[in-house]
Amino acid sequence: MDKQPVSTNNQRRQAYESIVSSYYQDVYRYAFWLTRNANIAEDLVQETFMRAWRSFDSLQKSSAAKAWLFTILRRENARMYERYRPELVDITDASLAEDKGGEPDQFRDRQELHQAILGLESDYRDPLLLQVIGGFSGKEIASILDLNSNTVMTRLFRARSKLRDTLTSETPSDASTTQQESQ
Structure with missing residues (x-):
């Protein structure tokens, strides 16, 4: 059994985890600003990092990782709205939450x-x-x-x-x- 692929996979995983830990907060902050909804932003960030993992080999320079992740995020946000169908709510049933902060x-x-x-x-x-x-x-x-x-x-x-x-x-x-x- 060849040990090279295991080492390469471990190196790949470690490099990916390093990028995730470095840029997670920035990616989430941008996703939250775009969506103004914590749950949607979390879903968007999760999908962004899943797509990043699948195409991690296409990242040529680790210095370009943040821009690469933001590009994936923007595209994923656009995809989300392509298939988004808003749920209509009767205005009389809706309530507004106040921000006390x-x-x-x-x-x-x-x-x-x-x-x-x-x-x-x-x-x-x-x-x-x-x-x-x-x-x-x-x-x-x-x-x-x-x-x-x-x-x-x-x-x-x-x-x-x-x-x-x-x-x-x-x-x-x-x-x-x-x-x-x-x-």
């Missing part, structure tokens, strides 16, 4: 930021999330999204500009108050 102003600010980010077109939202949540550089984001580095940097700049405009724009009631004060 943090101050009300902080919760509102977080909600406004989250809504503003979700309101961005995916061309701007995806690179921004990969940079902010994933901690990737412009070059890494370009590789993940199959884009030119300059395109990624432009989209990041525009995403921040759009967020700034959205979050600092005056509401109609503020504008009318300002006009009345100036008269």
Whole structure:
């Protein structure tokens, strides 16, 4: 019996486990941000790591593992929504859970930021999330999204500009108050 395959399998498993332990939290954080649901994020992360194990031999450099995992995660998230069929719920039966954590102003600010980010077109939202949540550089984001580095940097700049405009724009009631004060 040849002992080489056992050693190779052990080395492969150890390398995989090292990558999982190094990047699990980052992958989960990104999955949670995408789904805003802990159970779905856990399922998504589990499927991501299963697919990563199956194609682990295709990973050529361990330094590219994080970007590789995020790419698998994004694709798995897209696959999940291709087959997702929402369950319709009667609004009278639904109840809203309150988030007791943090101050009300902080919760509102977080909600406004989250809504503003979700309101961005995916061309701007995806690179921004990969940079902010994933901690990737412009070059890494370009590789993940199959884009030119300059395109990624432009989209990041525009995403921040759009967020700034959205979050600092005056509401109609503020504008009318300002006009009345100036008269």
